[in-house]
Amino acid sequence: MNKKYISGAILLGLALIIAFVTGSDYMSLRELPEITPGPGVTKVVMLSDYFSDLKDTPGDTPVYIMEGENPGGKSLILGGTHPNEPSGHLAAILFLQNATVDEGTVFVLPYTNRSAFTHNDPQEGSPQSMNFITRDGEELTLRYGSRATNPIHQWPDPDVYTHQASGQRLSGSETRNINRAYPGAADGNLTERVAYGIVQLIKAEDINLTFDLHEASPEYPVINATVSHEKGMGIAAVGTMELQFSGIDIALEPSPVNLRGLTHRELGDYTDTIPFLMETANASQGRLRGETSERLALTGQDKAYVFAESLGFLYVPYDEKGHSIEERVGRHLQGIIEFTKAYSEQYPDKPVVFENVPTYEQLFASSDGSDLGGPRIGQYLIK
Numbered sequence: 377m378n379k380k381y382i383s384g385a386i387l388l389g390l391a392l393i394i395a396f397v398t399g400s401d402y403m404s405l406r407e408l409p410e411i412t413p414g415p416g417v418t419k420v421v422m423l424s425d426y427f428s429d430l431k432d433t434p435g436d437t438p439v440y441i442m443e444g445e446n447p448g449g450k451s452l453i454l455g456g457t458h459p460n461e462p463s464g465h466l467a468a469i470l471f472l473q474n475a476t477v478d479e480g481t482v483f484v485l486p487y488t489n490r491s492a493f494t495h496n497d498p499q500e501g502s503p504q505s506m507n508f509i510t511r512d513g514e515e516l517t518l519r520y521g522s523r524a525t526n527p528i529h530q531w532p533d534p535d536v537y538t539h540q541a542s543g544q545r546l547s548g549s550e551t552r553n554i555n556r557a558y559p560g561a562a563d564g565n566l567t568e569r570v571a572y573g574i575v576q577l578i579k580a581e582d583i584n585l586t587f588d589l590h591e592a593s594p595e596y597p598v599i600n601a602t603v604s605h606e607k608g609m610g611i612a613a614v615g616t617m618e619l620q621f622s623g624i625d626i627a628l629e630p631s632p633v634n635l636r637g638l639t640h641r642e643l644g645d646y647t648d649t650i651p652f653l654m655e656t657a658n659a660s661q662g663r664l665r666g667e668t669s670e671r672l673a674l675t676g677q678d679k680a681y682v683f684a685e686s687l688g689f690l691y692v693p694y695d696e697k698g699h700s701i702e703e704r705v706g707r708h709l710q711g712i713i714e715f716t717k718a719y720s721e722q723y724p725d726k727p728v729v730f731e732n733v734p735t736y737e738q739l740f741a742s743s744d745g746s747d748l749g750g751p752r753i754g755q756y757l758i759k
């Protein structure tokens with residue numbers, strides 16, 4: 377055979393191998409790590425059990441149900457609304473793997489916008505995963521995703537995104553942001569249908585209290601804060617004071633009435649639940665950050681942010697210790713503990729009582745902050 381054909385065949389073969397390897401790697405992003413339920417989980421269902429149109433779509437997502445021995449109220453924890461904000465995803469996982477519920481029922485969604493976990497934001501250099509050693513010494517890889525639904529699952533974006541319930545107009549890419557889609561729409565795009573499914577869950581189960589767990593860049597004004605719908609302000613005020621007494625500096629913000637599509641506004645307006653949205657400081661999504669890596673997502677240690685702090689650009693204190701994932705997850709879990717207590721005191725006929733949730737003290741405050749990322753939080757994770 378002609379030499380030319382042989383070298384051509386070899387090159388074609390190599391190209392196919394490279395295409396196969398990189399293609400498989402890319403396709404594997406669509407499969408997400410399964411989250412092992414802890415001893416307090418009594419049932420796992422799917423969001424499509426509340427809104428059947430989501431069945432077999434990339435938006436369908438597991439709902440972990442933790443029923444107490446005694447009846448009571450019901451609460452819902454939304455982790456992973458924005459999958460590039462890892463503390464919300466991890467706090468939901470730590471809750472469902474560790475907590476046991478005594479009174480009432482807790483529902484947990486670790487993958488609220490499941491589709492958004494299957495890709496990264498373009499041109500951000502985000503890590504694709506976060507790695508931990510579990511308490512049994514096993515390796516556990518969790519995903520770092522995007523703020524918004526994967527365009528493979530919802531395309532194209534309109535030039536202008538119009539929020540169905542209010543007519544509010546936002547830039548086109550916000551059409552894939554589930555926290556601009558509530559109360560959702562049964563006949564809407566995938567993001568609106570997932571939001572609608574969550575609203576159906578809240579209505580069907582008569583959820584009393586909802587937590588939506590987020591992070592924000594250190595230069596964003598609403599940070600280390602809880603945003604509450606007006607009907608939750610009494611509970612939020614008591615909970616915030618308790619958090620401050622225990623040494624957690626946290627602000628309380630009222631949900632703006634003219635900012636539409638967000639959990640703290642629409643879930644409060646369209647359902648009977650009392651919604652709270654909590655924010656911690658995540659340098660890996662900030663605009664002033666230096667090198668973007670898994671390490672940054674887990675430690676928050678970044679010279680660029682220490683410098684930005686010295687210039688007065690930030691809304692949180694920032695030094696070389698950063699803001700570790702232990703601190704950020706600890707804030708979320710301690711917030712859930714205190715706001716739930718305040719709720720149960722105000723509604724003693726429908727209490728939600730749980731134990732064994734890792735506290736801020738256990739996760740963070742008792743350490744000197746010298747070790748990085750994974751090891752301490754890993755003690756509370758199972759594979």
Ligand SMILES: [Zn+2]
Nearest residue numbers: 458461590591
């Ligand atoms: Zn967010």
